Amino acid sequence: MATTLQLNSGHKMPLLGLGCWRAVGDEISTAVETALLAGYRHIDTAELYHNEADVGRGIRAAIATGKVKRSDVFVVTKLPSSAMRPERVEPCLRRSLAALGLDSVDLYLVHSPVGALERSELTSPPPEDGRMPLHHGTDLIAVWKEMERMVSLGLAKSIGVSNYNERQMRKTLAIATIPPAVLQVECHVYFQQLKMREFCKKHNIAITAYAPLASPGRKVLYEKRGVKIELPDLLNNPVVRLVAEKHKRTAAQVLLRFLVQQDIIVIPKSTNAGRIKENSDIFSFKLDELDMKALSLLDQGEAGRSFKFYDSFPGVDEHPEFPFPVKSTA
Numbered sequence: 001m002a003t004t005l006q007l008n009s010g011h012k013m014p015l016l017g018l019g020c021w022r023a024v025g026d027e028i029s030t031a032v033e034t035a036l037l038a039g040y041r042h043i044d045t046a047e048l049y050h051n052e053a054d055v056g057r058g059i060r061a062a063i064a065t066g067k068v069k070r071s072d073v074f075v076v077t078k079l080p081s082s083a084m085r086p087e088r089v090e091p092c093l094r095r096s097l098a099a100l101g102l103d104s105v106d107l108y109l110v111h112s113p114v115g116a117l118e119r120s121e122l123t124s125p126p127p128e129d130g131r132m133p134l135h136h137g138t139d140l141i142a143v144w145k146e147m148e149r150m151v152s153l154g155l156a157k158s159i160g161v162s163n164y165n166e167r168q169m170r171k172t173l174a175i176a177t178i179p180p181a182v183l184q185v186e187c188h189v190y191f192q193q194l195k196m197r198e199f200c201k202k203h204n205i206a207i208t209a210y211a212p213l214a215s216p217g218r219k220v221l222y223e224k225r226g227v228k229i230e231l232p233d234l235l236n237n238p239v240v241r242l243v244a245e246k247h248k249r250t251a252a253q254v255l256l257r258f259l260v261q262q263d264i265i266v267i268p269k270s271t272n273a274g275r276i277k278e279n280s281d282i283f284s285f286k287l288d289e290l291d292m293k294a295l296s297l298l299d300q301g302e303a304g305r306s307f308k309f310y311d312s313f314p315g316v317d318e319h320p321e322f323p324f325p326v327k328s329t330a
């Protein structure tokens with residue numbers, strides 16, 4: 001099967017990328033270099049991950065080996081909630097580019113429809129319970145118009161959104177001169193996003209699945225905030241394991257293959273060289289109809305959503321553009 005997807009912007013995007021959330025410093029720059037040398041051609045980061053400079057270092061290290069060219073690498077970064085104001089888009093992207101050491105990114109995403117205040121706007125110290133200081137006046141249309149301007153300035157080759165719901169997608173499409181090329185959302189076997197996928201297919205918008213393994217490493221993050229939550233354990237799901245045994249593959253490879261085989265872009269995060277390589281070996285086998293059926297039956301719909309944001313940022317669901325079911329109804 002093809003390893004890239006044609007975007008509505010005319011650019012090609014690799015179906016496999018390296019996720020970079022929750023790793024900084026040499027750990028992530030080495031992982032990026034390792035991934036690029038192992039054949040990855042797509043790196044997913046964000047201003048929010050505080051590692052753009054490290055990611056840029058990793059990209060340059062891979063290029064320095066002579067085995068990878070800048071033009072081979074599809075780099076994605078994201079506009080943070082604190083820059084969800086039209087006048088902040090260009091300065092924010094320029095800051096990201098300076099940190100990454102690049103002239104342009106291949107894809108710039110609005111990270112989330114929820115706007116937040118910058119530290120400098122706070123009138124009191126940030127709350128200790130992890131509450132995100134919200135900016136309630138978020139104007140998605142004005143922000144999108146600025147995202148489009150980033151393409152005309154040549155700072156982003158394609159633009160897209162993340163964590164938008166269908167209403168927010170429709171609202172954006174209604175005014176867009178450049179439609180979003182990509183929607184990045186949580187997507188894995190327990191939360192298959194069938195309705196959103198149908199919507200995106202109809203509008204020729206590609207989907208990137210974040211947390212394609214359901215993000216098992218998040219526990220530490222919640223524990224730090226004293227939040228107790230049950231994380232789904234996809235890697236030990238008996239159906240996934242059975243399919244993996246049948247193909248002599250690992251559970252992670254089956255979970256990723258299940259998505260790419262349906263033209264869903266995947267960005268598994270790993271900083272372990274063995275697992276980085278393991279996660280990339282998903283184009284040399286194929287799941288048959290029976291495997292695909294068995295895995296698709298694992299979908300739990302909305303109940304399978306694992307990233308609710310209010311678990312890690314209490315009160316975020318009070319924002320008028322909070323995209324998911326709010327805590328009181330979930």
Ligand SMILES: NC(=O)C1=CN([C@@H]2O[C@H](COP(=O)(O)OP(=O)(O)OC[C@H]3O[C@@H](n4cnc5c(N)ncnc54)[C@H](OP(=O)(O)O)[C@@H]3O)[C@@H](O)[C@H]2O)C=CC1
Nearest residue numbers: 019020021162210211212213214215217252268269270271
């Ligand atoms: N737009 C958004 O709001 C969001 C975007 N993202 C993006 O999506 C990426 C992926 O999501 P993420 O939350 O990191 O979760 P993933 O589903 O990619 O899971 C990553 C975790 O799984 C472990 N892991 C990776 N490969 C394997 C394997 N083969 N076997 C066993 N364990 C494995 C990793 O540990 P180890 O490193 O030790 O291998 C890490 O703890 C992020 O890194 C980020 O780039 C994520 C969340 C939200």
Ligand SMILES: O=C1CO[C@H](CO)[C@@H](O)[C@@H]1O
Nearest residue numbers: 021046111112307309312
């Ligand atoms: O990319 C991200 C990683 O996950 C976080 C949730 O805890 C999000 O805030 C963010 O969107």
